[in-house]
Amino acid sequence: MTRWKSFTVETRREAVDALTHFFLAHGSLGMAYDERLFGPDGDPIDPLPPPEEVTKLTAYFPWEADLHNLKKAFLEFLPLLAESFGSEAGAFVSAAEITDFGWAENWKEHFKPRKLGDRLVVKPSWEPYSAAPGEVVLTIDPGQAFGTGTHETTRMCLQLLEEVYDPPPGPGRVLDVGTGTGILGIAAALLGASCTLGVDTDPKAVETAEENAKTNGVAERFASTFMPLSTVEGSYDLVVANILAEILIDMKKELISRCAPGGYMVLSGILTDKSGWVEEEYREVGAHPLKRKTDGQWAALLLRREAH
Numbered sequence: 603m604t605r606w607k608s609f610t611v612e613t614r615r616e617a618v619d620a621l622t623h624f625f626l627a628h629g630s631l632g633m634a635y636d637e638r639l640f641g642p643d644g645d646p647i648d649p650l651p652p653p654e655e656v657t658k659l660t661a662y663f664p665w666e667a668d669l670h671n672l673k674k675a676f677l678e679f680l681p682l683l684a685e686s687f688g689s690e691a692g693a694f695v696s697a698a699e700i701t702d703f704g705w706a707e708n709w710k711e712h713f714k715p716r717k718l719g720d721r722l723v724v725k726p727s728w729e730p731y732s733a734a735p736g737e738v739v740l741t742i743d744p745g746q747a748f749g750t751g752t753h754e755t756t757r758m759c760l761q762l763l764e765e766v767y768d769p770p771p772g773p774g775r776v777l778d779v780g781t782g783t784g785i786l787g788i789a790a791a792l793l794g795a796s797c798t799l800g801v802d803t804d805p806k807a808v809e810t811a812e813e814n815a816k817t818n819g820v821a822e823r824f825a826s827t828f829m830p831l832s833t834v835e836g837s838y839d840l841v842v843a844n845i846l847a848e849i850l851i852d853m854k855k856e857l858i859s860r861c862a863p864g865g866y867m868v869l870s871g872i873l874t875d876k877s878g879w880v881e882e883e884y885r886e887v888g889a890h891p892l893k894r895k896t897d898g899q900w901a902a903l904l905l906r907r908e909a910h
Contacts, residue, residue: 625661758902767793773839784811791820800826837862870902877901
């Protein structure tokens with residue numbers, strides 16, 4: 603028997619992906635959706651007259667999760683959500699403690715090896731996989747951190763990393779901001795990076811990332827820390843950040859200052875209609891767009907800092 607905590611919100615259907623990204627980044631191990639239509643009292647309503655389409659989303663967390671801090675973070679996130687999807691984009695419904703007899707393991711049935719680019723394959727430790735010639739296999743166990751490669755933003759970052767490292771050798775020193783499971787920093791190390799630093803505000807994410815680095819045999823080239831980015835010294839040939847557009851823009855000077863002249867930046871967590879905005883903001887600080895990828899409503903950018 604396993605105990606879990608759940609956090610339920612109501613959101614406009616078009617905002618589901620953004621909220622999914624938010625909950626995964628805060629340690630959710632899985633989510634359930636109810637796509638019926640709900641009225642203001644929370645009861646299902648007849649679709650006539652046309653109502654607002656509302657989805658109930660429940661995110662599941664480990665028993666140790668702090669729901670009070672999660673609710674605080676969610677309420678702080680709502681203004682960002684409202685900028686993209688309107689003032690009624692999301693609302694807190696409930697939080698609960700639950701006893702579960704199988705959910706903890708059932709989600710693993712859906713985490714299978716997946717080829718996410720031309721070379722990179724992501725798989726969990728409990729699934730066997732025989733690599734084809736030229737494939738690079740990442741073994742990632744999520745623990746309590748965000749990043750298995752299944753979300754569009756992570757997948758596009760991995761694809762852009764492949765491009766940066768083709769042809770080799772590619773960037774030597776890599777900074778992965780918001781490292782989560784370490785998937786992006788570890789991928790860079792497997793593709794050829796000589797030194798990778800993952801930064802995350804969550805100590806549990808740092809632990810997970812370090813374990814995944816050991817599993818993938820890159821522990822000597824991958825380190826992680828939950829110290830603030832402001833304490834990170836030196837410059838990096840590649841800076842990766844899979845966050846959200848508004849946060850990327852708030853951090854643009856801090857991120858560009860960590861990128862060496864002539865270095866690359868891979869940015870994601872960006873809603874497609876905000877990708878041009880992010881490009882312009884980073885152009886102002888000396889990072890010029892090389893490529894934009896889109897997948898559904900998400901975008902990822904490859905930029906390069908001016909050499910001088």
